[in-house]
Amino acid sequence: MRDSFTIPKSEFAVLDQLKRRAGVMARTVRKSELLRAGIKLLAGLSNDALLSALSQVPTIKTGRPTLKK
Numbered sequence: 001m002r003d004s005f006t007i008p009k010s011e012f013a014v015l016d017q018l019k020r021r022a023g024v025m026a027r028t029v030r031k032s033e034l035l036r037a038g039i040k041l042l043a044g045l046s047n048d049a050l051l052s053a054l055s056q057v058p059t060i061k062t063g064r065p066t067l068k069k
Contacts, residue, residue: 006060006061006062006063007060008058008060015031015034015035018034019031019034
């Protein structure tokens with residue numbers, strides 16, 4: 001499935017860091033694979049651990065930014 005979402009630049013940069021780390025270990029990986037691996041890890045957490053992880057992620061405004069003229 002395809003979808004789109006908003007992610008802060010700092011968290012987007014972490015995806016590139018993780019891609020490089022995997023590359024050092026001779027494992028080519030795409031951003032979507034990293035996101036899917038993260039989902040699998042979150043799914044395996046206890047409810048308390050999931051709530052703790054979610055509390056570390058700030059809520060951001062959804063939607064497309066307005067264009068400045």
